[in-house]
Each structure stands twice: as C-alpha cells, then as structure tokens.
Amino acid sequence: MRKSEFATLLFTAAFLLMAWAGSWFEIVAVGTYTDGLEREPTIRTQYMVDSSQESFEMSIENSTPLLLYWLEREDVSPAPTNQNENSSESSADTPSLDGDSEPCSGSCLDRARSWVGLTMFALFATLYLSSVRPSTLTRATVALVWLLGTVVILTAVPLAVAADFGISGDEDSEGESSTGGFDTNTQETVEVDQFAHFEQDGDMGLSFDGISFSYDSVGFDLGLLAEEDRQAVIDSAPAEGEPGYESLIAFHGELSIGPGKILTWWLFTAPLIIVSLQGHRELLEEE
Numbered sequence: 001m002r003k004s005e006f007a008t009l010l011f012t013a014a015f016l017l018m019a020w021a022g023s024w025f026e027i028v029a030v031g032t033y034t035d036g037l038e039r040e041p042t043i044r045t046q047y048m049v050d051s052s053q054e055s056f057e058m059s060i061e062n063s064t065p066l067l068l069y070w071l072e073r074e075d076v077s078p079a080p081t082n083q084n085e086n087s088s089e090s091s092a093d094t095p096s097l098d099g100d101s102e103p104c105s106g107s108c109l110d111r112a113r114s115w116v117g118l119t120m121f122a123l124f125a126t127l128y129l130s131s132v133r134p135s136t137l138t139r140a141t142v143a144l145v146w147l148l149g150t151v152v153i154l155t156a157v158p159l160a161v162a163a164d165f166g167i168s169g170d171e172d173s174e175g176e177s178s179t180g181g182f183d184t185n186t187q188e189t190v191e192v193d194q195f196a197h198f199e200q201d202g203d204m205g206l207s208f209d210g211i212s213f214s215y216d217s218v219g220f221d222l223g224l225l226a227e228e229d230r231q232a233v234i235d236s237a238p239a240e241g242e243p244g245y246e247s248l249i250a251f252h253g254e255l256s257i258g259p260g261k262i263l264t265w266w267l268f269t270a271p272l273i274i275v276s277l278q279g280h281r282e283l284l285e286e287e
Contacts, residue, residue, distance in 0.1 A: 005131040008276045012127060015268045016120045022261030025049045025210075027161055031182030033066065035218070035250035041066035043182055048260075049161060051113060058185050070188040073223035076230070078193055112152070112160035116262075119149035123269070127276065139277050146273055153266060158211045158257040162204075180215035182253040195219035195249075196230075197237040210258035218250040 027047035032040050039062040047056045060066060123145045130138035176192045180200065183189050192198055198219030205212050220237065222230045224247040233244040 005276060008272050009124070009128060009131060012269050012272050013124055015265045015272070016124060019262045019265035020051050020117070020120060022265060023048055023050050024260050024262045025157060025161065025257050026260055027255065027257050029182055029253065029255040031179055031215075031251060031253035033249065034252050036221075036246075036248050037069055038062075038065045043179075043186060045182070045185060047161070049109070049157070050260075051116075054109070056185065060186070069224075070190075073190070073221060076194050076222045077191060108160035108163040109157070112157045115152050115156055116149075119145065119152050123149055127273065131276065142273060142277060146270065149266065153263060154259070155211075161257055162211075162213050162255065178217055178219065178221075178249070179251050180217060180253055182215070182251070182255075190221065190223070192219075194221065194223050196222055196234045207256065210256060212257075213255040215253040215255075216251070218248070220244065220247045221249045222247065224249075 025048075027045075027049065029045040029047070030042060032042045034040060041063060042061040043058065043066075044061065045056055045058045047054055123142070126138065126142045126145050130142050177183055178190045178192050178195055178198065178200075180202065192200075196219060198217065200215070200217040202216075203214045205214075220233050222233065225233060225244060229244055232238075233247065238244040
C-alpha cells in the first residue's frame, strides 16, 4: 500500500467518525388546531437526532384553549371486549402474520442507525480492499457503497424519524393519535377511536430544507358531547349549526427534516474516494 493510499484511508476513517459523532438531522414540527378551538393553539417541537439519542424542545402557543379542551373532554376510548382479550392472548402465543403491525419492532430510527453504521463500515472496508487488491470490481463496489450510503442517510433516516413520530398514514392502527403524532410529547393524546367521521390525509415532499411532511385531520370528538348525544353524531355527521357540530376538531401539521453535519462529513469522503479510485485506475492501466 502506497503512502497516498494510506493517507486516503486515514482521512476517510476520520471523516466517517466525524459523520457518526456529529448531529444527524434536525426536525421541526408545527401543528395547529385550525378548527374547533379558539385562537388556534399551536404545538411547536424541535428535535435533534444523532447516532445515539434524540433531544427535543417543545412549546405551545395559545395554550389555554388547548388545556381547557383536554380538561373538559371525556375519555371515550372503547373498552376492550373479551374477544379482543382472547385475540391478544392468542397473538402473544403465536407469531403475527401481519408484517405491518410492528414494522420496526420498536424503533424505526434505531434500525436506520444500524443501516448507517453498516454502510459506513462497508465503505471503509471496500476502500481498504480496493487499496490492497485494486481491480475494476473493487473500484465499482466502493462507488456503489458510497451511493448506497448517501441514499440511506438522505432517505432511510428521515423516513424512520417520521414513522417513529407517528406519520405513518395507517388509518387502521389502534391507539393512533388524532394529530398524527404532533401531540406525542404533550400531557394529553386524543386517539382516533374517540372521533366520529374521522378523516386524515398526509403528504410528503422535498424542499430546500430537506424532506417535508404534512398532515391534516378532521372529525367530531365524541368526548366533547354528552353521552346521550353521541349516537346521533355517530349515525350522521351534523352540519354547521346543528347539534353536535360544536365537537368538530380540525388539525393541520407540518414537519420538516433537514440534514446535519453527518451529510457534510459524508460528502467530504467523496473527493478522497475519487482520488483513490483514479489512482487505482492509472495503476491498472500501467499493468
């Protein structure tokens, strides 16, 4: 191994370590109650994600109407039936056939962290192999691993963050928040099954700040109605001015995920890899 190749490996290892140890992504989430509550209470949350943990800061603007909403409403979560209990016991004894029930077995972000660590190790390993045994195959493998790592960093991690946050788009999931996860770190979470005529919609897009997600939901919160009035709202959605319409709650949330220092340090490895592969190419042509 030539000194230049050793230096390339050394700098690559240093850049990869800096990428792993630095901040990964910054997530800004803003959710607003657009209908049903006075002064449109807004939940703002800022996350910082790195290789080992997530830290966050949260604030609520115009919090008084939101606090009163949580205090005044009644918890109307459906009570578990014997059939549900039996099915729960059965599912505990037998493996689940539904692979989408727990796609990440706890935390999608932890799995994404494993993928990032694996691609970083694979990049260094293939670059070392290319230095020791230069060939067209090893050169192509290094380039492929670098491209794969870029995809993992730019897509797998943000999507894992969004999945853990609660923006999954699965309308059938039990215990799902009616705000799509934007109220996860608040003192209360109102679940979808406490609403009548509940509708939700989500979207994903790209922006200069990174990947953005939007979430909208609307429905009639049965917890705001007297028990004798709930069935009428369940049977037919009331129009404006009709009894029960005052329980209408609408929510809009936007979440943006922007890369941190991990992307900068990862991109710094690209010139080193190009120089190294160019040197290997010249060596192969001489041979």
